[in-house]
Amino acid sequence: xxxxxxxxxxxxxxxxxxxxxxxxxxxxxxxxxxxxxxxxxxxxxxxxxxxxxxxxxxxxxxxxxxxxxxxxxxxxxxxxxxxxxxxxxxxx
Numbered sequence: 001x002x003x004x005x006x007x008x009x010x011x012x013x014x015x016x017x018x019x020x021x022x023x024x025x026x027x028x029x030x031x032x033x034x035x036x037x038x039x040x041x042x043x044x045x046x047x048x049x050x051x052x053x054x055x056x057x058x059x060x061x062x063x064x065x066x067x068x069x070x071x072x073x074x075x076x077x078x079x080x081x082x083x084x085x086x087x088x089x090x091x092x
Contacts, residue, residue, distance in 0.1 A: 001025045001026065001027065002025065002026065002027070002028075002069060002070075003023055003024070003025050003069075004023070004024050004025075004026060004032045004068065004069060004070060005022075005068045005070050006020065006021075006022050006023070006024050006032060006033070006036070006065065006066070006067045007020060007022075007065070007066050007067075008020035008036065008063075008064070009062070009063075010061075010062060010063040011061070012060060012061055013059065013060050013061065013062060016062060020065075023070060024067075029041065029043050029050035029067050030050075032067050033050060033065050033067055036052075036065050037052050037065050039052040039053060039054055039055060039065070040052065040053070040055060047069070048068065049066065049067065049068045049069065051064055051065065051066045051067075052064065052065040052066075
């Protein structure tokens with residue numbers, strides 16, 4: 001079964017904070033994101049990522065769920081560095 005890196009972010013546009021970060025299994029982006037929200041889900045054209053944005057937010061304040069397909073041999077980025085504003089590992 002496919003694995004997805006699922007995150008929930010919210011806050012003012014330039015200072016989003018990460019509130020949920022997990023690896024989850026499911027048959028599709030839609031099913032994985034529906035566990036968390038009923039907001040509209042938009043899947044990327046390449047089917048490697050999807051988002052669900054709160055339709056009641058503005059461009060200045062965001063709330064969103066996002067999911068990215070995790071390949072079997074992929075390593076997740078260093079989320080701690082991302083939260084602190086640094087570059088993910090491997091992007092030096």
